[in-house]
Amino acid sequence: MAKIIELDKIGMSFEKKVGLLQPNKRIDVLRDINLDIAEGQIVAVVGESGCGKTTIGKIITGLMKPTEGELRFGGKNLYGFSLNVFSRTREQVQFVQQDSYAALNPVLTIRQSLSAPISHHYKNYSAADTEKKINEIMSFVGLTPPEQFLSKYPHMLSGGQRQRILMARAISLEPKLIVADEPVSMIDVSMRLSILNLMNKLNEMLGISFVYITHDLATAKYIARNGNICVMYLGEIVEFGSVEAVLRSPKHPYTQALIAAVPVPDPKAAKQGRDIPIKSMEITSLENRSKGCVFYDRCPYAEEKCRNKIEDTLVDGVRVKCCKIGELPEWTN
Ligand SMILES: Nc1ncnc2c1ncn2[C@@H]1O[C@H](COP(=O)(O)OP(=O)(O)O)[C@@H](O)[C@H]1O
Ligand SMILES: [Mg+2]
Structure with a gap:
């Protein structure tokens, strides 16, 4: 499948005002984001509030220019295009925002x-x-x-x-691609499924690719059942692969914690379910996260080497940003 968009080592930082007399502080929101979206594909981006999902959506749609890395459209650097070509290219990628009233x-x-x-x-x-x-x-x-x-x-x-x-x-x-930013989070629960089905229909009948942004694992699993999932934590992609592979056998401790947190209605099944002993309930802020693993402060398996810069590891076709792959307990659903 031909790639529509490639995010290559994308980073995004913002200036934050600290006080009248102090210099502004730069806050890295996104770090080392690598993501490809192919023709006809659905990619779900999952992560908690504030982890940078909307920022990624805006970068993909050309509404925000990243401060680092390269954004390629059809294999070419989007920011190398002339203004004319840039605006025509941008029309092929549409953004559907969360708040339909404001839009x-x-x-x-x-x-x-x-x-x-x-x-x-x-x-x-x-x-x-x-x-x-x-x-x-x-x-x-x-x-x-x-x-x-x-x-x-x-x-x-x-x-x-x-x-x-x-x-x-x-x-x-x-368009070739629609980025839908939490499109069902503000509408009545009874209507959600029909909107998700509508996106699947647009994907199947018109061949439009989708990036579906959500904080809700259940809807991500539903809409991207034949596609990919990208799990984010504090501005980084910690795990990326097919929905099927990631949910069957999550590899990053954060993905495992996210899956373990989904309530199971059957008490028997719940008993057999796993619990990840998260070290701290406190979510580190983007400003205070470590230079190494973003999940360091909360990860039950963290050790000294996790404080160094973490490279991606490819396991069974899934990309994981964890330096302890192979040392962690096996997890298969
Ligand atoms: N234009 C901006 N200026 C400064 N900070 C911003 C801006 N946009 C987003 N941020 C910060 O970036 C972080 C991620 O925001 P966002 O992408 O909206 O997260 P999410 O959509 O996952 O909730 C937040 O801490 C937010 O305050
Ligand atoms: Mg958002």
Whole structure:
């Protein structure tokens, strides 16, 4: 499968104001991020709040320029393109943000919100062509009949319907990749599955690749069941591989802790379940994390060598950022 996007040793740091008289502090948010996304692939990015998921999403969609590393689109450095090519390339990667209310202009009707990018992109479209395209994408995302929604304003729709409008707007420019940042975390639980199914449908029928960002392992497992998962902790990817392999046999102690934390409804099964004795409940902040393993402060297996810079290890096709692979207890589900 051809690669659409490659993140090669991407790093991102921000300036933080400390005080009036002190110099600003630089905080490394992302460190050494390597990630490829191929045509038609679904990649779930999982990690707790504040670990840098949205920042990765913004870098992939070209909304934020990384401070280190290279972002390649179709094999070429995105930031080496001329402005014209850069903006055309960016249209092929769409970002669907978490807050559907904030993403839509409240004073525009749904028709106006959808038609603007279409008429901007397809310069030769007549008004009738645009309307036809709008109807087509509305039906595709399950908002039928479209007339029932097009004259409405965002506040008149439910969270689930607005999220579908965002998906419609994202597919209107026929992108190769959609980055969906926690698209179901703000909508009613009863609607979540149908939005996840919609993304799977867009992937299967239109061949659009997805980066699905979430803090919830269960939805990641569902949507990327045939794809890859990328487990993040404090700004680094600690484990990356196929969902099937990572969940069956998680290798990084953080991934193991994440899987062990999912509640099991059957008490018998829960008894057999594992518990990872996390050393500290305190989550280290990005500012205070060590130069070595990001999980050092909490990992039950940590030792002196974990304080050094950690390189990736490839085990059974899964990439793990842990220097104790082979020394840890086996874990197979
Ligand atoms: N524009 C910015 N300026 C300064 N710090 C930022 C900026 N964007 C994100 N951060 C910081 O980067 C860290 C990761 O943020 P984010 O990518 O939003 O995490 P997540 O989406 O996983 O919750 C946070 O500590 C956040 O405060
Ligand atoms: Mg976020």
